[in-house]
Amino acid sequence: xxxxxxxxxxxxxxxxxxxxxxxxxxxxxxxxxxxxxxxxxxxxxxxxxxxxxxxxxxxxxxxxxxxxxxxxxxxxxxxxxxxxxxxxxxxxxxxxxxxxxxxxxxxxxxxxxxxxxxxxxxxxxxxxxxxxxxxxxxxxxxxxxxxxxxxxxxxxxxxxxxxxxxxxxxxxxxxxxxxxxxxxxxxxxxxxxxxxxxxxxxxxxxxxxxxxxxxxxxxxxxxxxxxxxxxxxxxxxxxxxxxxxxxxxxxxxxxxxxxxxxxxxxxxxxxxxxxxxxxxxxxxxxxxxxxxxxxxxxxxxxxxxxxxxxxxxxxxxxxxxxxxxxxxxxxxxxxxxxxxxxxxxxxxxxxxxxxxxxxxxxxxxxxxxxxxxxxxxxxxxxxxxxxxxxxxxxxxxxxxxxxxxxxxxxxxxxxxxxxxx
Amino acid sequence: xxxxxxxxxxxxxxxxxxxxxxxxxxxxxxxxxxxxxxxxxxxxxxxxxxxxxxxxxxxxxxxxxxxxxxxxxxxxxxxxxxxxxxxxxxxxxxxxxxxxxxxxxxxxxxxxxxxxxxxxxxxxxxxxxxxxxxxxxxxxxxxxxxxxxxxxxxxxxxxxxxxxxxxxxxxxxxxxxxxxxxxxxxxxxxxxxxxxxxxxxxxxxxxxxxxxxxxxxxxxxxxxxxxxxxxxxxxxxxxxxxxxxxxxxxxxxxxxxxxxxxxxxxxxxxxxxxxxxxxxxxxxxxxxxxxxxxxxxxxxxxxxxxxxxxxxxxxxxxxxxxxxxxxxxxxxxxxxxxxxxxxxxxxxxxxxxxxxx
Numbered sequence: 001x002x003x004x005x006x007x008x009x010x011x012x013x014x015x016x017x018x019x020x021x022x023x024x025x026x027x028x029x030x031x032x033x034x035x036x037x038x039x040x041x042x043x044x045x046x047x048x049x050x051x052x053x054x055x056x057x058x059x060x061x062x063x064x065x066x067x068x069x070x071x072x073x074x075x076x077x078x079x080x081x082x083x084x085x086x087x088x089x090x091x092x093x094x095x096x097x098x099x100x101x102x103x104x105x106x107x108x109x110x111x112x113x114x115x116x117x118x119x120x121x122x123x124x125x126x127x128x129x130x131x132x133x134x135x136x137x138x139x140x141x142x143x144x145x146x147x148x149x150x151x152x153x154x155x156x157x158x159x160x161x162x163x164x165x166x167x168x169x170x171x172x173x174x175x176x177x178x179x180x181x182x183x184x185x186x187x188x189x190x191x192x193x194x195x196x197x198x199x200x201x202x203x204x205x206x207x208x209x210x211x212x213x214x215x216x217x218x219x220x221x222x223x224x225x226x227x228x229x230x231x232x233x234x235x236x237x238x239x240x241x242x243x244x245x246x247x248x249x250x251x252x253x254x255x256x257x258x259x260x261x262x263x264x265x266x267x268x269x270x271x272x273x274x275x276x277x278x279x280x281x282x283x284x285x286x287x288x289x290x291x292x293x294x295x296x297x298x299x300x301x302x303x304x305x306x307x308x309x310x311x312x313x314x315x316x317x318x319x320x321x322x323x324x325x326x327x328x329x330x331x332x333x334x335x336x337x338x339x340x341x342x343x344x345x346x347x348x349x350x351x352x353x354x355x356x357x358x359x360x361x362x363x364x365x366x367x368x369x370x371x372x373x374x375x376x377x378x379x380x381x382x383x384x385x386x387x388x389x390x391x392x393x394x395x396x397x398x399x400x401x402x403x404x405x406x407x408x409x410x411x412x413x414x415x416x417x418x419x420x421x
Numbered sequence: 422x423x424x425x426x427x428x429x430x431x432x433x434x435x436x437x438x439x440x441x442x443x444x445x446x447x448x449x450x451x452x453x454x455x456x457x458x459x460x461x462x463x464x465x466x467x468x469x470x471x472x473x474x475x476x477x478x479x480x481x482x483x484x485x486x487x488x489x490x491x492x493x494x495x496x497x498x499x500x501x502x503x504x505x506x507x508x509x510x511x512x513x514x515x516x517x518x519x520x521x522x523x524x525x526x527x528x529x530x531x532x533x534x535x536x537x538x539x540x541x542x543x544x545x546x547x548x549x550x551x552x553x554x555x556x557x558x559x560x561x562x563x564x565x566x567x568x569x570x571x572x573x574x575x576x577x578x579x580x581x582x583x584x585x586x587x588x589x590x591x592x593x594x595x596x597x598x599x600x601x602x603x604x605x606x607x608x609x610x611x612x613x614x615x616x617x618x619x620x621x622x623x624x625x626x627x628x629x630x631x632x633x634x635x636x637x638x639x640x641x642x643x644x645x646x647x648x649x650x651x652x653x654x655x656x657x658x659x660x661x662x663x664x665x666x667x668x669x670x671x672x673x674x675x676x677x678x679x680x681x682x683x684x685x686x687x688x689x690x691x692x693x694x695x696x697x698x699x700x701x702x703x704x705x706x707x708x709x710x711x712x713x714x715x716x717x718x719x720x721x722x723x724x725x726x727x728x729x730x731x732x733x734x735x736x737x738x739x740x741x742x743x744x745x746x747x748x749x750x751x752x753x754x755x756x757x758x759x760x761x762x763x764x765x766x767x768x769x770x771x772x773x774x775x776x777x778x
Contacts, residue, residue, distance in 0.1 A: 041735035079715060080734075080735035082735075082739075084711075085676065086475045087711060087712055089475070090471040093471040094716075096467075097466070097467045112579050112671050112673055113670065116671060182674075183573065183576075183674065186576070190576050307731070408576070416581055419582075
């Protein structure tokens with residue numbers, strides 16, 4: 001291979017100088033609020049992030065095109081951190097230097113590493129469906145905001161729904177919990193155990209080895225356990241494999257449920273027809289019916305400004321992205337209401353985010369109230385069932401077992417507080 | 422011209438035995454060291470805690486692995502687990518109130534102990550088989566950590582590092598943490614530079630070239646293979662502690678998975694096996710090439726108004742990164758350190774053509 005020295009040095013120095021080039025000053029004249037949306041597009045979360053991020057960006061476009069919120073425009077820096085800590089921390093530090101007041105890493109490992117930094121630097125970190133579940137305790141984690149139902153609440157909702165199906169009592173019933181054998185997969189266990197005692201059901205737990213592309217040894221055992229209900233808990237490839245194996249072992253789909261991590265894309269893999277009946281937890285409305293999504297279709301996607309493929313608009317994860325974006329924007333609106341002239345800082349936005357009350361984003365979310373103590377937003381969700389084409393809600397927005405969930409939240413946040421001193 | 426090499430020869434044995442016999446090299450090292458020492462006051466926080474800090478930590482770890490792979494020729498695919506043992510050991514100790522200085526050393530010893538037990542496989546196997554044995558270590562350690570909640574830290578499997586002091590200085594903010602990492606990296610580098618001048622280093626080199634030939638020469642392969650694992654694992658464990666305390670600040674099992682092992686392995690292969698300078702270059706390339714390429718592409722796309730889907734924008738830097746790594750290895754299979762050595766050789770007697778050394 002021949003590469004002359006001159007071109008080698010030229011290329012090398014170009015590479016060295018490049019990172020020092022500043023960010024493009026797009027809205028130099030306007031009042032802006034900057035968000036760092038460094039997420040994992042390439043390693044583990046992949047298509048989940050793509051759809052989630054597409055929803056977020058489409059909503060920001062909608063808001064900016066309408067003239068911003070409270071006199072502010074949203075600038076969202078979207079980059080890839082590949083679930084890699086050095087990359088994520090670099091992106092966080094870079095964002096902070098450029099004046100970002102909010103970061104949304106959408107990754108549990110990254111969120112964990114950023115918690116001490118965000119608390120120290122007073123940068124709002126959104127940890128929707130990721131990160132520490134005990135961050136719902138706003139008094140311990142003032143700058144970590146899940147703004148969404150954590151895994152403990154999701155488990156609580158599922159159990160409550162099962163109870164409703166069984167006409168109010170789970171006594172003597174058998175619930176099987178199949179989960180990926182990682183900390184994330186084991187997270188709901190304390191809640192399920194406490195509820196087992198309280199409700200009198202029998203809990204059987206089957207872990208599968210990550211990443212879960214082979215679960216054929218587990219599911220025959222699940223079948224032999226003769227469960228009344230099955231909960232499967234995983235992410236990415238593990239979810240579709242679990243569902244396929246559940247089908248193969250003839251488990252009745254209408255008694256199988258998962259967390260929020262189930263989407264139309266998963267159903268394409270499993271088979272839309274076959275998976276009919278399976279349940280999931282819905283944190284916000286799916287599909288294109290909500291007004292916000294309709295507006296996006298009309299004003300953003302319709303005008304060719306969409307951030308991604310049009311057929312993804314209205315899918316589950318797309319809507320999660322819109323959901324989080326609406327909450328962020330509502331936070332900015334509230335903050336601008338309280339202090340119209342800023343200055344735009346982490347604490348400024350924090351005040352806004354933590355005073356969101358009874359917010360539904362025109363019917364996209366359950367009523368969400370964020371307070372200085374409760375960063376989960378009230379713990380409302382609903383159960384939806386796959387009908388072969390879309391997820392259809394089979395319950396109203398409801399909240400359940402929050403006493404058990406909050407006990408667990410407090411226990412863990414106490415522990416965090418203790419080690420911080 | 423730069424090295425003032427032509428015609429200058431040593432006149433005393435001490436001069437020849439120095440770590441850096443050439444004055445220019447010594448000067449260069451001092452300048453780099455001075456820059457690193459002054460970095461927190463010269464550069465923005467982004468560059469100190471976003472680039473220099475991880476660079477120093479990962480380099481220290483890569484140096485430790487390089488002792489085993491580059492010097493002793495024993496392959497290890499579970500170095501991330503070794504670091505994990507040190508990190509968990511020391512963080513638990515710190516949480517019990519043990520001073521960090523002692524916790525770091527105990528963490529190192531813990532890694533060294535466990536690492537040597539698995540390293541004992543090297544007494545019976547070589548090459549690809551040893552790779553499998555060390556890979557097994559990675560998975561066993563991962564499993565044990567994530568399945569004993571006493572180690573991993575309860576339901577959330579996150580172990581918070583409490584505020585700590587090192588030699589009386591509180592490790593808070595980016596400046597003290599940076600200096601701790603710099604100090605550790607300095608000590609490890611100094612050790613690695615000197616190890617090749619000792620009987621230990623020469624024994625390892627003999628072992629690497631042919632273990633039974635070394636045995637015939639009177640070098641106990643039993644002893645030195647285990648010693649190589651011991652020393653390398655100790656460095657790994659101590660660096661793991663530094664990584665946890667200064668950089669991660671909250672540890673969870675997934676931080677020490679196979680990805681970390683492979684990353685560090687890639688650093689020493691790209692940097693140059695058996696070189697001290699190599700890991701510094703290799704770490705910089707492996708850690709920062711994706712970031713720089715990503716930023717470069719983002720900047721270029723913004724500056725020239727190129728619209729591209731985010732998936733493409735996220736994946737293109739990875740394509741370029743892969744090409745870069747392969748390109749460097751094709752250009753010089755001995756690694757980045759060798760590219761630097763070639764360059765240095767060329768300049769040694771520049772503008773004349775022939776270098777003697």
